Amino acid sequence: MTASRILVLNSGSSSLKYQLLALGGDGGGNGNAARLATGLVERIGEETSRLVHEPLTTGGGRRERDGRVADHDAALEAVADELAADGLGLDAPELAAIGHRVVHGGLRFTEPTLIDDAVLTEIERLVPVAPLHNPANITGIRTAQRLRPDLPQVAVFDTAFHATMPESAARYAIDVRTADEHRVRRYGFHGTSHAYVSRKAAELLGRDPSETNLIVLHLGNGASASAVRGGRCVDTSMGLTPLEGLVMGTRSGDVDPAVVFHLHRVAGMDADAVDELLNKRSGLVGLCGDNDMREIDRRIGEGDEAARLAFDIYIHRLRKYLGAYYAVLGRVDAVVFTAGVGENAAPVREAAVAGLEGLGLAVDKDLNAVRGHEPRLISPEGARVAVAVVPTDEELEIAEQTYTLVSAR
Numbered sequence: 001m002t003a004s005r006i007l008v009l010n011s012g013s014s015s016l017k018y019q020l021l022a023l024g025g026d027g028g029g030n031g032n033a034a035r036l037a038t039g040l041v042e043r044i045g046e047e048t049s050r051l052v053h054e055p056l057t058t059g060g061g062r063r064e065r066d067g068r069v070a071d072h073d074a075a076l077e078a079v080a081d082e083l084a085a086d087g088l089g090l091d092a093p094e095l096a097a098i099g100h101r102v103v104h105g106g107l108r109f110t111e112p113t114l115i116d117d118a119v120l121t122e123i124e125r126l127v128p129v130a131p132l133h134n135p136a137n138i139t140g141i142r143t144a145q146r147l148r149p150d151l152p153q154v155a156v157f158d159t160a161f162h163a164t165m166p167e168s169a170a171r172y173a174i175d176v177r178t179a180d181e182h183r184v185r186r187y188g189f190h191g192t193s194h195a196y197v198s199r200k201a202a203e204l205l206g207r208d209p210s211e212t213n214l215i216v217l218h219l220g221n222g223a224s225a226s227a228v229r230g231g232r233c234v235d236t237s238m239g240l241t242p243l244e245g246l247v248m249g250t251r252s253g254d255v256d257p258a259v260v261f262h263l264h265r266v267a268g269m270d271a272d273a274v275d276e277l278l279n280k281r282s283g284l285v286g287l288c289g290d291n292d293m294r295e296i297d298r299r300i301g302e303g304d305e306a307a308r309l310a311f312d313i314y315i316h317r318l319r320k321y322l323g324a325y326y327a328v329l330g331r332v333d334a335v336v337f338t339a340g341v342g343e344n345a346a347p348v349r350e351a352a353v354a355g356l357e358g359l360g361l362a363v364d365k366d367l368n369a370v371r372g373h374e375p376r377l378i379s380p381e382g383a384r385v386a387v388a389v390v391p392t393d394e395e396l397e398i399a400e401q402t403y404t405l406v407s408a409r
């Protein structure tokens, strides 16, 4: 059987990330997807746009193109040209579908969804709850539809995995009518990653996902924790938007909501100004000027106090969520680290569980120091609760969900 190709698009306001994968052929499917090409167009609309394209099977090296890319249409056309140059053109009959990462699916979308006009309208209706993300995702979908109107387009939602949260975890304790009228509730994000990592972690433990309880810590530039019982999310740290929860690269995570009106009253900051402060100038970057954990680690090594405090605040919040989700789950089989920081920053993993032997949690120093791309255990042999590092792969998860949906049609 020949493989089907799936193009995965992750469209941001000024960027377009893509990956082309082959699934379902001999040697494909069942997690054996082949990655054919990957790349990114950044600074779309500016003079300094750049396309970086990397073919992964032809042996050709990475190619870069600098120069203005006017809009997302032009960006996707440039991507199509690069793929065509590798013999992977988007007009090839092997291309079965395009899978789009869509950030907010609200209450309506809890599964990967074939996109039609009604679905697009509904994604647009969610713009007020995801003003930074959904408009860019919609642009990506429309662009892809113009390029290949005949092809199935599938939306895979970042919120979907969290739709199983009980009302006790999903609701804020605010007036119910106001909340319902304006759809104010906790949706959670990074769901594609939490879903993928949960499945892979159960595989690593040799357990059935339906009988496995996990705390998944997705620590990237954005960061979120989730409590997963038997393969289903029962709580997660991000809320109405990706701002709630852990300390992140540039986002504050949890603050007293009164900070917002306090800054309005005493500093005259309007909603947009506070939004920008909490989303872009807070978190690690707000605390010490750097949001890259490698740089923070290096500065700590030089005795930099601001970097040390930023790290301590980051870890303190992480440990609070770890403890909270331990209590939410009652029994925990594994704590799983993923994403840029979780997969690479051994000091973060060590500090996150330090002194928690009473909860059955510990990391083995040597195992924690190992680097690699494979899922691995870092807890000591025979530990009551496993601690694991499981590299995430959101593109593969989107491709697999897209493939499953279109092959069932």
Ligand code: AMP
Pocket (backbone or CB within 6 Å): 219, 220, 221, 222, 249, 291, 292, 293, 294, 339, 340, 341, 344, 345
């Ligand atoms: P992500 O959003 O998952 O791509 O993660 C990006 C973040 O991962 C960066 O901002 C860094 O803080 C962190 N990171 C990436 N590589 C390393 C590394 N080798 N050591 C420590 N942190 C890293």
